[in-house]
Amino acid sequence: MNNFIIEDTKSTPYVEINYTNNKLILKGESYPENSYNFYEPIYQTIDKYFENYDALSADVQLSYINTSSIKCLMIFFDKLNKNYINGKDIKINWFYDEDNGFDYDMGQDFKMDIDIPFEFLSINNGE
């Protein structure tokens, strides 16, 4: 199966769902005019993914997320959380920029709502 890839734009992040090494990558900024249009295909793909795969490691590095994207990501993490509760092996690596602050706060907010192992990794200490 081909990997699911959306290239990044000024207002949307790079998205990759890799079937061979069971990885999800979200990287960039997210503030599209219509967030639902952007995240809807990702929801569908992740639902299908968990029909066939049992493990997922998500690497997230988002320097800015607007309000409606936050809502969309909440829905997305909620989906992951449901699968985690159903026994899938999922973990989240939240990469943040120490100079930013906003992204770390966001991560904290998301972490609060879900049960998935959630690790914070600073990109300043050399990845």
Next chain:
Amino acid sequence: MRKEQVDKQFSEFYIKNFYRIILIVSICISLAVIITGFTGYGNTKKLIINKAKSKDIVFMVESMGNKIDGRIKRALETSYVFANDPSNIEWVDGEEKDAILGKKVLMNAHNIVENFDYNMFFLTGFKTKHDYFFNKSSDHAKERIFSEATPADKWFFDWEKEKKQVDLNVNYDDVTKDTLLFVNTRIGNANNPVGICGVGLSLGDISEEFRECKIGQKSNLWTIDDKGIIKLSDSRSDIGSNYSKFLPKEIISQIRSKTSKDITISQYENSNHEIIDYAYYKLSSCNWTLFYQVPRYESLSIIHSLKINMIITVFLVLLSFAFLLYIAFTKIVNPYEQIILINEELEHEIGVRTQELQHANEKIIDSIQYAKKLQESILPSQEEIKKLFLENFVLWKPKDIVGGDFFWLKEIENVIVFAVGDCTGHGVPGALMTMTVNAILHNIVTIVNKEDPSLILKELHVRLKETLNKSSNSQSVDDGLDIAVMCVKNKSELTYAGANIGLYIKNREKVKFLDAQCRGIGYNFIKINEFIQNYMVHIEQGDSFIAVTDGFIHQNGGNGNYPFGKQRLFNMIERSKAANLNVMKDEFACELEQYMCGKDQRDDITIVGFKVM
């Protein structure tokens, strides 16, 4: 400005190159045409000279020579036959006394003129010196006596002495007013000559033929006798002159020494440095020479006109070519002009579209401007707020003309309910939401509860879900809002509950932050049966309450273009030493503006603050 400059540079560069190409192409083609023209001209010239030398001159001299030879030979034959006729000899020898014989002889003589188309025939006996001659037109023989005293008759007596057999003699005939060539033959044998007879040929027609045959005005066609006297010529004035008068010595000696009968052709340069082609031919019928000369430029007179034609042709070809090139480049295929035309067309089209868009935009903006009035009318006025609080400020900055941020104020009895909200999205969709939320909030506060913010939030959540997100399939819009609700009772007690909007309480340098209890209101994913905690605050003198929507912390800017962030916001509030809230508002607005540094606003931004006492 810069673009115009670039355009100008481009066009100058283009035009320069364009003319350079035209110049190069023109030079190449002109060279080709000129080279072709001149090689053609040179080759033709060489060909014409060769032809003139090897064919034309030779042919003319040869045919003229043959003609003269033929005529002289024929005349010789005629006179020879007559001279050797025994009856003629007998009659002349008998001193022309035999009348019967005489009649026959004269008849023969007359027949010669008549039948062979000669101009004259004569016979004279040495004994009587009696000359009988016939003209072309006369029926009878004319008669006269040669006299030694007459200079014109001298040749007759010379002849008698020299005992010549055949001689050619050119004479001007008084009677016919014509120059005649006489071919004379001795009558009788060498031992016993009895007289002379001769055929007279008009030189007029030969001269005429000379004139017709020769090429060009400056050429000469002569017949020269063994003494070098010009006997026949195309021009009468030359006759009788010696050819040494006209020709260089070496040619004369060359002609003299020549013995063979074939045609000699060569050239010399005259005193005017003109090249003269000449040819000569020794006649076989006598020891005369036929000489022809023609200046080189005369035979090249054709090429002269050819040269003019060639130059005219080359010029015309170049001219028409230049014209064609000009037309082709300027009118038909000039890409620069085409680009300009297309550009103009496109610009016109863009102008029309822009105008259409402008109209549409104006319409939309007009309608949104009106919507703004509506939205502003539901927001509490500055007077209303002022009336209820000791001090206050409101910084309401929608990203677009209208926005999803709002604040709400209601005083019922001893309770003031103040709310700050941020509905999903911004612009018109956000504004629509604020209208709905406004109405629901009004309903809850006036009918259900005015003192318990937690209850108000729960109620708002339920009603909003009912209103907006009726079905829960993924196609439906999942919308909601962030909100902070504050109820101030008796101006001494404040109860706060928030959904994603916290409350800052600032008293001098001390800032306390009350975090929001839940992540939002109205969204399907929010489980609202969770307990939302109320914060109760006992208001102290100088307490400032500040609530900020997330547009503030989301705003990007600064060195790393990062969002403003919670920490920076907290520091900003903490740092402020403003004497009153109006000054604080200015400080916040100023810091935000500095941080944005001219960047676009990302979201609606609202920050409100108030002091109760």
